[in-house]
Amino acid sequence: MTLALALKTGDLTQLPSRRDEDWRWTDLRGLIRTAPPASPAFDGEIAPGPFDALAADTILFVNGRQRHAAASGAGDVVALRFVSATEGAGHAATYAIVVEPDTTLVLLESHEGQAAGYMSDVTLDIAVGEGARVERIVLVDDHAEAIDIVTAEVDLAPGATYVQTVLTSGARRQRVETRVNHPGAHANVRLDGVYVLDHQRHADQTTVVTHGGVDGVTGQLTKGVVTDQARGVFQGRIVVQPGADQTDARMGHHALILSDKAEVDAKPELLIFADDVACAHGNTIGALDDEAIFYARQRGIPEAEARAMLTQAFLGEVVERIEHDGARAIAAAWVAQRLGRAQ
């Protein structure tokens, strides 16, 4: 049951629907009434990607087809771009990444809409070797009318470190799902997210982390700002399997709702089947603090500027956790720009 399968076969019954518990807030079956034509090969101009200047290697997909030859493997900072360039057409792509033991990789991934109303499904397989370290930044910048599903399956070896920050501005329907196989064994995971949604945009950030062994750490912080009639979805599940003792797992999701018609649906879940674990989650959904706004205004800051400052500071906590300096600066600028639009 995936968008990719439906695109390939034209069989819309393959689409996930609200009857699937994990898709109840991101229904595709009820949304997509006719299968789109397959996206054609596209060899026109592609605008530069957001991370081009930072990466030694760029891997470019356009309309689901890989355009460049495989990466040289020379650099440990790689830009991975998925560009949708044809209006109204659908495509799917898969890509596998193997990170050798004791190496590092900074993966700067972007999903870029350079046309209106496309459908895109991308699946990544990321295998992180023993003692290896990966930072994945995912910037999803879709067209408002797009349908975009991004799924990553991440397999960690003992002692691996995997940190991730997903930044999205939503689409007609959009989901970024990350599934992590966590072996415990001093492997360390951080999964962060930011969403900034306006108009009728929808963004779903879903994570599933399965702790399979002792001594694993997972930390998660996702924050979102929604306005107009936008809808944010956060689903975070952490499973601690029998025997995965001494797991340390913490999850936080916090959202600001800036208008009456905006909506946030959140489902943090801790499923714990082991002993002696430290697990906690926090989930808050609310408005900006009126007292803080008055305080700023009393100092002379006009209301709109005070709101923008407080909203940006709210999301800034997540952005500041990005370790790669260049990527953090780009993420901060992107968030500021999206907020400028969302105010």
Place this chain on the structure above:
Amino acid sequence: MLSIQNLHATVGDKPILKGVTLDVPAGQVHAIMGPNGAGKSTLSYVLTGRGGYEVTEGSASLNGEDLLALEPNERAAKGVFLSFQYPLEIPGVPALTFIRTALNAQRRARGEDEIAAPAFLKLAKEKAAALKIDFEMLKRGLNVGFSGGEKKRMEILQMAMLSPKFLILDETDSGLDIDALKIVSEGVNALRAPDRGMLVITHYQRLLDYIKPDRVHVLAAGRIVASGGPELAHQLEAEGYDKYTVAAA
């Protein structure tokens, strides 16, 4: 300078201020003392335009300009500064960023140029040193994790940097030990000037040993029930507020 005439205000339909009349001429420091719940903080909030307070009668003006018609940030740009009884924590906004944003917003509102970054930093370092505030603290989220005394010092720092025309200090002494009280008072006294007025709200006479008022007023049950010279503060300290709360009830 500040002129308050027969000011009445309600909070959620509950009358709190019931006809406050008060004049603070330029160059003077007036103290407002009174029992808890008298309406002292309410007066400071009504003067600065906090939401949830409705003025039902009376007026308040600064140098002839109607304050009540202005937005809170416009009042600030005209020079009204409130040192909060309970300063807010602003996570994610460093004190330096917050103060520079405020200073530049006020300057823009007055048609002045923004302050250049080097000049701002120099000023911040100078003022922080005078208040014995570790400069590194100014790089952290404003007031986040600060002690009560540190927050009050941070209020005075903001005041010193924004250089307002009229200062309202709401129980700036609460939560301060004697050393901090001296530092804060010095900071306030440094701002005394012929063209500047101050309203010092306090529950205790102690603060007024350090910030010497020209006049002392007693606010009880929403009205000024007594006014006098500095000796009135000592009398209150000795006798308590009982006589006024009984009289006002």
